[in-house]
Amino acid sequence: MPTPNYFLESRNRAFNKALDLASRAADSNSSILLLGESGVGKEVFANYIHHLSSRKDNAFVAVNCHAFSEYLLQSELYGHEKGAFTGAYEKRIGRIEEAHGGTLFLDEIGDTTLDVQLNLLRVLDNKKIARIGSNVLMDIDFRLICATNRDIKQRIEEKKFREDFYYRISTIVINIPSLRERKEDLRRLIDYFIFKYAVELKKDIFNIEVEALSALMNYNYPGNIRELKNIIERLVVLSRDGMISIKDISEEIYINPSSPLLLKDVRAAAEKKHIEKMLSLNDFNMTSTAEQLGISRRQLFNKINEYSIYKH
Ligand SMILES: Nc1ncnc2c1ncn2[C@@H]1O[C@H](COP(=O)(O)OP(=O)(O)OP(=O)(O)O)[C@@H](O)[C@H]1O
Known part of the structure; x- marks a missing residue:
């Protein structure tokens, strides 16, 4: 055996x-x-x-x-x-x-x-x-x-x-x-599955974005370890340049937190997603993106910094 x-x-x-x-x-x-x-x-x-x-x-x-x-x-x-x-x-x-x-x-x-x-x-x-x-x-x-x-x-x-x-x-x-009842183990389980899938899928994973980790830590996992395992496998498959990114985390994870999310955090997450989408549609042209979002270039620049948005 x-x-x-x-x-x-x-x-x-x-x-x-x-x-x-x-x-x-x-x-x-x-x-x-x-x-x-x-x-x-x-x-x-x-x-x-x-x-x-x-x-x-x-x-x-x-x-x-x-x-x-x-x-x-x-x-x-x-x-x-x-x-x-x-x-x-x-x-x-x-x-x-x-x-x-x-x-x-x-x-x-x-x-x-x-x-x-x-x-x-x-x-x-x-x-x-x-x-x-x-x-x-x-x-x-x-x-x-x-x-x-x-x-x-x-x-x-x-x-x-x-x-x-x-x-x-x-x-x-x-x-x-349930996994919800043992939140103190979540971080090490996340690391365990990242390592497991990095080895299995032959991918080097160096880091996990802070926002991604916080989303994973706040989710309530109705499917328990089976669900966590599947989510991490998906994130490792989709990872680029050794980084697990918030972009690959599905919306469902934000809307089912184990502890209530503050409205400002939900707003920020939605804002970040939308800005990223518009930047990518405009090929990262700051002027047209800012125009379409109805904000100034300076405001857009600040948001990009605040949310750590990178060009891929
Ligand atoms: N401690 C653990 N370490 C590594 N993987 C785990 C651990 N616990 C569960 N898993 C994984 O999570 C998945 C679900 O585990 P398991 O089938 O044992 O759960 P279960 O409670 O028997 O589920 P069900 O009630 O649906 O049959 C499996 O893929 C299993 O390998």
Whole structure:
């Protein structure tokens, strides 16, 4: 198994508590339930736990339960014999069987049906499975880690989640905070992803414009680390002359700040964008740009200085 590549250093109390629980639980065989919004790194945590455990040299098998209909999920999990149903042309090993000796990670467990939950409960109790279309029971040994971004307690109240199954999968519950709740880690995560993509994309990145950094630091990241990662990849791809620029940051990032933006900052950002656009349309001719903007050349010159606008 290759060593996974992720950044788990943190100055946040809740995140460090989650890390501490994960490492203390890693070597037991107890079922772990990871809770947190989409994109906070639940699969990364599951993988981290697997690598800290004595099962690390065996498989880590991840299944996204949300990605399958109930029927296909059962076949994905248990596998099937040739001819078990129409379309089963070949024998197929299920994901649970693949996880034998290792770790099974069931993502979006909150989205499974009561039948799927009941079957899994039996497997956990009996430690045996049979492929669909076969009566042969096989002994199976895996460590279960589940994750969800749903409110499971509410699903139980709605009778959409079996309470007995919930207790079975949640011996250890780990809450992973959203990125908004761990702002103190944001700067180092930004640097981590810039470095990661600079290496991957073979681009030298020397600097990040102050405005770009401040926009990234103020955004609220509803998609959490997944969103941050995508934004930085895009910025590194688009970077020129080793510089990450505010120009490549989409508007959406300004309009969803985690803390309210001052009106003067919003005004300044919009003004800067518009001046840049007009300068570029006028091929950086100061006289015609100033004329079209309805300001004097001197005022335009001051704005260019104030907003650090460069000709590219
Ligand atoms: N600590 C981290 N270091 C590096 N990359 C990370 C980290 N946490 C998350 N990521 C990256 O962010 C993305 C989302 O992470 P992951 O799939 O683990 O989140 P999730 O909580 O399981 O999301 P979902 O609920 O949507 O399944 C992945 O590309 C992952 O590699």
